[in-house]
Each structure stands twice: as structure tokens, then as C-alpha cells.
Amino acid sequence: MDRRNFIKVCTASAAALAAGVHTQLVHSSSVRDYTRAKLVDADGQPLKAASLSQAEAYIFGYPYAGTPCFLISLPSEAKAGAALKTAEGEEYTFAGGVGPNKNLVAYLAVCTHQLAHPEKDSSQISYIPGNSETSGHSATITCCAHNSAFDPAAGGKALTGKSSQPLVAVRLEHDAASDEIHATGMYGADLIDEYFKKFKGKLNKEFGIGKYRDEASGTVQAVLLSKYTAEADTC
Amino acid sequence: MNEQFDRRNFLKMSGAMLAAGTAGCATGITGSAVAGTSAAVMTGIKAPIPKAKGPRLVVVGAGTSGMTIAAHAKKNYPNFDVVVIDKRDMYSSCFNSNLWYVGIINMEFLADHSFLDAAVNNKYTFLNATVTGLDRASRTLVTSEGEVNYDFLVLAPGISYDYDKIGVKDVETMTALRQMYPGGFISPMEHVTLKRKIQEFEGGVFVQSVPGGNYRCLPGPYERACLMASWIKKNKLKGKVVILDANPEVTIKKQGFHAAFDELYKGIIEYKPGMAITGVDVEKKTIKTEFDSVQFDDASIYANVRGNTLIEQLGLMAPSTKSGQKEADVDVRFYNYIGDPHVYVTGDSRPHPYSKSANTSNTEGQFVAKVLAARAQGKEIAWESPETVCYSMTNAFPPEAIKVDAKYTYDPVKDAITGFSPDTKTWEVRDQAMGRAYLEWAQGIYRDMFG
Numbered sequence: 001m002d003r004r005n006f007i008k009v010c011t012a013s014a015a016a017l018a019a020g021v022h023t024q025l026v027h028s029s030s031v032r033d034y035t036r037a038k039l040v041d042a043d044g045q046p047l048k049a050a051s052l053s054q055a056e057a058y059i060f061g062y063p064y065a066g067t068p069c070f071l072i073s074l075p076s077e078a079k080a081g082a083a084l085k086t087a088e089g090e091e092y093t094f095a096g097g098v099g100p101n102k103n104l105v106a107y108l109a110v111c112t113h114q115l116a117h118p119e120k121d122s123s124q125i126s127y128i129p130g131n132s133e134t135s136g137h138s139a140t141i142t143c144c145a146h147n148s149a150f151d152p153a154a155g156g157k158a159l160t161g162k163s164s165q166p167l168v169a170v171r172l173e174h175d176a177a178s179d180e181i182h183a184t185g186m187y188g189a190d191l192i193d194e195y196f197k198k199f200k201g202k203l204n205k206e207f208g209i210g211k212y213r214d215e216a217s218g219t220v221q222a223v224l225l226s227k228y229t230a231e232a233d234t235c
Numbered sequence: 236m237n238e239q240f241d242r243r244n245f246l247k248m249s250g251a252m253l254a255a256g257t258a259g260c261a262t263g264i265t266g267s268a269v270a271g272t273s274a275a276v277m278t279g280i281k282a283p284i285p286k287a288k289g290p291r292l293v294v295v296g297a298g299t300s301g302m303t304i305a306a307h308a309k310k311n312y313p314n315f316d317v318v319v320i321d322k323r324d325m326y327s328s329c330f331n332s333n334l335w336y337v338g339i340i341n342m343e344f345l346a347d348h349s350f351l352d353a354a355v356n357n358k359y360t361f362l363n364a365t366v367t368g369l370d371r372a373s374r375t376l377v378t379s380e381g382e383v384n385y386d387f388l389v390l391a392p393g394i395s396y397d398y399d400k401i402g403v404k405d406v407e408t409m410t411a412l413r414q415m416y417p418g419g420f421i422s423p424m425e426h427v428t429l430k431r432k433i434q435e436f437e438g439g440v441f442v443q444s445v446p447g448g449n450y451r452c453l454p455g456p457y458e459r460a461c462l463m464a465s466w467i468k469k470n471k472l473k474g475k476v477v478i479l480d481a482n483p484e485v486t487i488k489k490q491g492f493h494a495a496f497d498e499l500y501k502g503i504i505e506y507k508p509g510m511a512i513t514g515v516d517v518e519k520k521t522i523k524t525e526f527d528s529v530q531f532d533d534a535s536i537y538a539n540v541r542g543n544t545l546i547e548q549l550g551l552m553a554p555s556t557k558s559g560q561k562e563a564d565v566d567v568r569f570y571n572y573i574g575d576p577h578v579y580v581t582g583d584s585r586p587h588p589y590s591k592s593a594n595t596s597n598t599e600g601q602f603v604a605k606v607l608a609a610r611a612q613g614k615e616i617a618w619e620s621p622e623t624v625c626y627s628m629t630n631a632f633p634p635e636a637i638k639v640d641a642k643y644t645y646d647p648v649k650d651a652i653t654g655f656s657p658d659t660k661t662w663e664v665r666d667q668a669m670g671r672a673y674l675e676w677a678q679g680i681y682r683d684m685f686g
Contacts, residue, residue: 115682116678124672147640231671
């Protein structure tokens with residue numbers, strides 16, 4: 001599938017509703033539709049909304065092997081409706097959380113300031129459930145490299161720092177019957193080309209030549225950030 | 236730990252900068268004999284670059300300021316035709332270089348960044364040339380490779396040393412100091428020499444001096460002293476680092492640095508505040524101060540800092556009432572040379588009391604790119620403060636750092652930068668997490684500059 005295969009949101013939403021699942025309704029002129037992938041744990045078992053940890057974020061590679069995303073179970077509902085804007089000026093609206101408590105959200109774990117992201121040896125970008133000195137709030141995503149902070153309950157909106165745009169959101173789908181979670185697309189800024197361009201050498205080394213571009217399909221493993229990186233730094 | 240910066244501290248610092256800078260700066264050229272023209276020899280030979288396809292923005296100086304402006308110019312205004320000019324043909328960053336001396340990072344970390352890639356990634360032309368003159372009347376920059384016409388010109392040449400202010404007035408001693416005991420805050424050659432000095436140090440007294448005024452990288456000399464002390468400690472050498480500080484106190488993150496001096500380097504670092512250098516006897520390896528003289532085995536003598544000599548040569552220097560450090564005479568908020576909306580001076584040749592550091596230049600450069608984009612379209616934008624997020628490694632084994640995050644306040648009545656913003660904070664309890672963040676901080680800036 002061509003990842004630049006943009007689809008109109010109303011089409012996607014109608015299809016999701018017909019299937020009897022809760023998909024985030026993304027009020028944007030376009031979203032980027034990717035292969036639907038089920039989030040599973042390290043043993044390959046489906047992650048269930050009811051049993052997710054709220055102590056830290058999970059990391060999963062979506063829509064490609066080399067693009068790390070956060071899955072976060074927030075302490076309360078992430079209400080839809082936050083008005084957001086990319087650095088290019090595209091306006092869009094946060095679709096809100098999914099799951100029984102509408103508290104599950106996901107974002108590309110790449111700081112929109114200068115692209116810091118979780119690495120195996122350490123991560124400067126983390127979700128902090130408690131109070132963060134950088135953001136001055138609880139339940140925020142902070143990037144310690146240049147003191148940026150984002151609000152995961154409001155579409156990844158930038159709170160402090162020099163970032164000019166929100167974190168890129170992952171569109172999630174929750175199946176009420178199975179309690180399973182799927183990722184189905186991305187919305188907000190399209191950072192992936194820039195991210196790949198700037199980290200190509202490193203990603204080739206880490207994943208094998210060109211393997212970082214392998215598209216997620218079927219199932220995608222999501223692990224706690226503390227299992228993914230040696231040092232999950234907070235600030 | 237947070238230490239709130241207050242206005243009094245800021246004024247103390249900026250006041251000290253002005254006072255320290257005023258004494259030796261009476262001889263600068265503040266304008267040119269011919270209006271808008273420096274001592275350029277116009278040849279009519281054009282530099283070998285493509286014809287401009289839009290308003291031409293020429294950026295001189297491929298350091299943090301210039302590279303940031305060049306990287307962001309077309310993103311803000313795609314019609315710009317951007318040319319970056321630098322006399323160097325290879326980049327190596329000054330920021331982070333202290334970490335290289337003791338092996339926290341390698342040379343690749345500092346220098347594996349190509350001007351050619353940056354030009355391709357950010358859709359501009361790189362010209363490897365030395366600027367020799369400027370004719371503002373015809374908007375012509377003269378370089379060693381020929382003339383370049385501009386619609387907008389940004390000069391970001393950085394700093395030069397002002398040895399006169401440490402009592403070194405003869406060119407022989409000045410040359411000896413530059414070559415034998417470099418300050419290490421300008422060129423990669425200095426970094427290579429300093430690394431050799433530190434790695435070859437077998438004991439004795441190593442002097443690290445700290446100048447007065449607004450010098451580049453306020454915490455840099457203290458950080459270097461800490462890292463060298465860490466090296467001495469690890470290798471169990473019979474040596475010490477003497478910090479000769481022209482200032483009455485550590486100029487920034489003082490709690491964090493004093494904690495390192497006391498807790499990690501007792502008997503290895505000797506901190507001597509209020510010791511402005513008044514002369515150096517190279518033969519006898521003696522540094523003179525107003526009250527004392529210090530014998531050294533090896534040293535890094537960091538002379539006072541001034542705007543790059545290019546600013547003076549091009550006739551853009553501010554009068555001594557505006558800058559005690561031979562910096563450029565530019566608009567406080569928008570950086571254009573006073574009276575000329577086509578010429579800008581940014582980065583460490585600016586006269587502002589900003590911290591002369593990488594993150595300041597990076598964030599300032601992003602703003603200046605927006606100013607230029609707006610003005611190219613006949614618009615104006617509101618002033619934005621630069622931000623100084625700055626780490627200092629106070630321990631090498633293991634790497635542990637402290638940090639400051641500062642913004643600045645503009646007073647429209649005085650038309651001046653009057654202090655740190657109220658949300659300025661410091662983190663002065665060293666830890667390894669900030670040591671790791673330091674490295675990503677630098678990588679982020681490199682990515683922003685080189686694309």
C-alpha cells in the first residue's frame with residue numbers, strides 16, 4: 001500500500017462504524033491511511049485496553065518498522081475537539097481517545113522540534129504520568145533535549161518549548177467486543193519523510209539496509225518504553 | 236534544583252560585560268568613509284554561482300547562526316534564492332568540543348556534517364570563499380571568489396579574541412598565545428591543540444582562564460576545567476587546574492559548578508575569582524593579574540571576546556556607547572544594521588547581552604529567517620525572544636550535566652534587552668540523565684542546521 005494514499009475521513013469513519021468498532025473520527029480534510037495493524041505484546045498476545053499500564057507509554061513501530069510510536073493509557077478521557085495546526089498551516093481537530101474510557105491515544109514518538117525519539121540506549125522523549133517540571137503539568141509528553149512538552153489529552157498540542165506543531169497523531173481503533181486495539185493511520189504533520197531522511201544511516205544500521213521502511217501489517221509488537229530503551233529520561 | 240534568575244543578577248552580568256568591554260574600544264571604525272562602502276576593491280568579476288531566481292539572501296558565516304538562517308529561509312519564503320558563504324570548507328562545531336577532549340564524544344560527532352549536504356537539503360548554494368569587502372550602495376559583497384549581489388545580506392561571522400583586554404598588546408605575544416595556549420572557543424584547530432594538551436598532560440598546573448565581558452559560552456571554561464579535573468582524577472595524575480576568573484563569581488550555573496568543584500575536585504580544581512589577566516610572560520610561563528601572578532605548566536588562555544573583526548572591516552561596528560566589545564550596530568529586535576534594511580548581523584557579533592551560545596543562535600536564527608521572509612514580502616512581524624537551553628558537563632566519568640533554560644525580556648521604552656524572562660530556570664544538581672540529554676540537544680541543533 002502506498003502510504004501517501006490519502007483518504008477522505010468520512011469514508012474511513014463510515015467503514016469503521018459499519019464494522020462495529022470505535023474508530024477515532026478525524027476531522028481533517030485528509031488523513032494518511034496505513035495498513036491496519038493489531039497491537040500485541042512481546043509474546044504476540046493482543047494488548048487489551050483494560051490491562052494497559054498507565055505508569056508509562058508503550059512503544060510500537062507504526063506505520064513502518066523504523067517509526068516509533070507511543071501508545072498511552074491516560075488517567076482520564078481524552079476529549080475530542082482540540083483545534084490543532086501543523087507548521088504548514090493545515091488545521092485539523094483532535095479525534096479524542098478510544099477504548100471503554102476513551103483514554104487511549106497514540107502519537108509518533110518523534111519530537112516535532114528537532115526530531116528526538118526513543119533510541120535503544122536512551123530516550124529523551126517520554127510520557128510522564130505524574131507532574132513534569134518542564135511542562136508544569138501531569139500526564140504530559142516531554143522532550144528533555146530542548147525542554148519541549150506536549151499534551152497527549154489534547155491531540156499532542158505543544159505546551160512549552162520551541163516546537164511549532166503538535167505531535168503527529170496515530171489513528172486508533174478499539175474493538176469493544178475483544179477489547180483489542182488497532183492502529184489504522186496517521187494525522188497531523190507528515191514528518192515521516194523528514195525523519196527517514198535525517199536518520200537514514202542510523203536506521204539502516206539498526207534495522208538492516210532499507211528494513212526500517214518495512215510497513216507494519218497484521219500485528220505490531222508494543223512494549224513498555226522502559227523495556228525498549230536502557231534509559232527513559234524524564235524532566 | 237531551580238534557581239530563579241532575577242533582574243538584578245542579569246543587570247549585574249550585562250553591566251559587567253559593558254564595563255569590561257569599554258576600556259579598550261576607542262579606536263573602532265563606526266562607519267565608512269564612503270557611505271555604505273567598506274574598503275572593498277570592486278573587480279567586476281562575479282562569483283561562480285547560479286543567477287538568482289528570486290530575492291537573493293546571502294548569508295556569510297556557516298556557524299550556528301548562519302546555518303540556521305539559511306536552513307529556515309526558504310521554508311519561510313520559498314521564493315528566496317539563498318547563498319551561504321564561508322571561508323572554511325569543513326565544519327567542526329565549537330559547541331560540544333569540550334566533551335571531545337576527554338572522550339565523551341568522538342570527532343565524528345563534531346565534524347560529520349557537510350556544508351554540501353546542508354545546501355542540497357535546504358535548497359541553497361554554498362560558496363567556499365572569504366569575504367573581503369562590502370559595497371552597501373550597490374548591494375555587492377566582495378569575496379575571494381568574486382562579487383555577489385544581494386537583496387538581503389546576513390553577516391554571522393562569530394567572534395574574535397581581544398587580547399588587548401588582557402594586557403597583551405604586542406603582536407609577538409598575541410601570536411604566541413594564540414598558537415601555544417589557545418582559548419578554544421573559535422576554531423577547530425584550537426580544539427585539536429587543546430585535546431592534545433589535555434591528553435598529554437602528565438601533571439603540574441594547568442590554567443584555564445575566564446574572561447570578563449560577554450564572552451562566548453559562559454559556562455564553557457568552567458565546564459572544561461571540570462572535565463580536565465575529571466581526567467586528572469581518573470588517571471591519578473599529580474596535577475591541578477587553576478581557574479583564573481576575571482569575574483567576581485562563576486558567571487552562570489554557579490551552584491552546580493561550585494558543587495562539582497567542592498564535591499568532585501577538591502584539591503584538583505583551584506578556583507580564583509576576581510583575577511583578571513593583565514599580561515602574560517610566555518617565556519617564563521607566568522600570568523599576571525592585578526594582585527598576583529600565577530606560574531603554569533600548560534594553559535588555555537581565553538582572552539576577552541569581541542565582534543568578529545570582519546564587522547569592523549566592513550564598517551558595521553557599533554559605537555563604544557552601544558557595545559563595549561566592537562560588536563555590530565544593529566536594531567535590537569530585528570537585527571538590521573541601523574539605517575539599512577538590507578544588511579543584518581546575527582549570532583555572536585550582535586551587541587545584545589544574550590548568552591553567546593549555540594542554542595541562542597539556533598533559536599535566534601529561526602526568528603531572523605522569519606523576519607527576512609516577512610520583509611521580503613513587505614511585512615513586519617512581532618519580536619520573539621531567543622532561548623538559551625544550555626547544558627554543562629561537570630563530570631566525565633560518568634558523564635553528568637547541569638542545565639539552564641533562559642529567555643530574555645525586551646523593554647520597548649528603553650529599546651533594550653533588560654533581563655532574563657521570569658520563567659528562566661536552572662537545574663544545578665548534576666545527573667546522568669542531563670548528561671544524555673546534552674548529547675541529543677547537540678544532535679538536534681546539527682539536524683536543524685544541516686537538514
